[in-house]
Amino acid sequence: MRYLILFPHAQWLESLSLEEGLFKNSTLVLPHNSLETAQVKRLQPFLGEIIQVENYFMTGEVEWLVYKIFQKAPFDRIIAPDEEDILRAGRLRTLLDLEGQNYESSLAFRDKIVMKEILAKKGIVVPPFRALNNYSDFIEFIQSHTFPIVLKPRLGTGCQGIHVLHSEDDVRKILSNSSVFSNSEITLLQTEVFIHGPMYHINGLAIGEKVICSWPSVYLHSALGIIAGTYAASSLLAAENPLTDKLNQYAKKIIKLMPTPQAAAFHLEVFMVDGQDEPVFCEIASRVGGKGVNHSWKTSFNIDLKKLFILMQANIDIKVIEQPRTPSVISGEVWFPKIKGTLVHIENQCPFPWVKEYEVYSRPGDALSSPHDITEILGGTPLILGESEIELQKRIEDLEAWFYQNTKIS
Structure with missing residues (x-):
């Protein structure tokens, strides 16, 4: 079986069972300069190809590369264990009709609105929440709920971009922050009620x-x-x-x-x-x-x-x-x-x-x-x-x- 492996961080190599010869005909794709020349030479016997991509995170360069590799020499599965590649790998599996987590599933496990909508409809207790399409959506949510209020990216990782608002003054400050609200249409943010408890x-x-x-x-x-x-x-x-x-x-x-x-x-x-x-x-x-x-x-x-x-x-x-x-x-x-x-x-x-x-x-x-x-x-x-x-x-x-x-x- 042949694999396409996406590792946004070289540390993932520690978890790859190279010594067992499982990935000998596979292609490993990483960000540019992830590996030194000596590391590439050491890894090469265990992998078919190692490609380091200049713009791994911010462009579609990886997607195009994977598509062209598949056209030339089809692979059976995509291995993408890191959160930063879950959606990308899901889209590619759907595009190339490969087994594994498809785009619908990957979106449900990445988009904080989608996952809450799925579970709320099935009776799971979730915080009151709302997807934000514009400033008015945010203000309307605040009108209906008491502080603290949480504002965060729908596709965020870690705590990046999370804001806990305790007052109307906090709301005013966040609404005037152009790095959070860059224009009147804000489709990748969500808000929810802060939950008190461990x-x-x-x-x-x-x-x-x-x-x-x-x-x-x-x-x-x-x-x-x-x-x-x-x-x-x-x-x-x-x-x-x-x-x-x-x-x-x-x-x-x-x-x-x-x-x-x-x-x-x-x-x-x-x-x-x-x-x-x-x-x-x-x-x-x-x-x-x-x-x-x-x-x-x-x-x-x-x-x-x-x-x-x-x-x-x-x-x-x-x-x-x-x-x-x-x-x-x-x-x-x-x-x-x-x-x-x-x-x-x-x-x-x-x-x-x-x-x-x-x-x-x-x-x-x-x-x-x-x-x-x-x-x-x-x-x-x-x-x-x-x-x-x-x-x-x-x-x-x-x-x-x-x-x-x-x-x-x-």
Whole structure:
């Protein structure tokens, strides 16, 4: 079988089973300068062709390239595990009549309006929401609901472009921001009511609309904390936590109701509201959760979601994956945002043995600006461990205190 592989980030290569010879006749497409010449030479024996595209993200160059490759030497499947390529790959599969997640399914898992409309019609609790076509739509929604109000892109990734509005003054400021509202017709934005309550994410894999493995985590501090200037942190739930089974069962329900492809990874986010038994749906993506999710799964369940997802997209049989019964250890992640100023000092190593990986993204002398997206981080860890939820939460607090005590910004 021959594959066309789209990797917007070279890090995905770590999850490609090259040594097994599965992709020897395949074409790998990446952004320009993703790989050094030495890396290309090392990878070449395992792949048929490696193409680096100049304008990978902002133009249709990739689509045209894939179309021409298919005309010359048809491939059987498209492998595209990253969120940035889900819609692109869906369109291409539909255009070329290939198996896998088609455009209709990919849109449902990317467009926050489409997914809420599908689920709301089927009885799932969702926040009050509205697609925005013009300024008046936004003002009308605000008239009908109380603050806080959330404004965000329908196709956004991470927390990019998300605004939480607390007052009419916030509304005035956002309406006058030309980078948000560039003209009177605003077709790619949506608004919804802010939901008060802890937020959870459930990650897993599904085959034939049946969840084969899933497990929930709690956002101890949501990703919006990065934009707010605090920090973001997440922790797996323990097996004995009563929400663990409830959220696993909820994930099964959502996967059945959505137009889920034959082989899927999923990252589902929900709120739990006091006095309300049913979770409130936030959004779902047909991909592996970002940042530390895969680190956590490999450590706590010995399951590599990224590698398995690629094999599933390639229609390669994977070993029987059983639903985890309990994590071997409670794992999580912590990320600290950039702070406006000049970085004077930051520690490059972490002294805590329960912080298994520690990453720093800036150096002394760097000029830092306030973050506008969850990717704008100063440092943190994709893998922090504890024997219980309580112990992990305490260790996250200890790491936060240590990090800020040892980071100086002028």
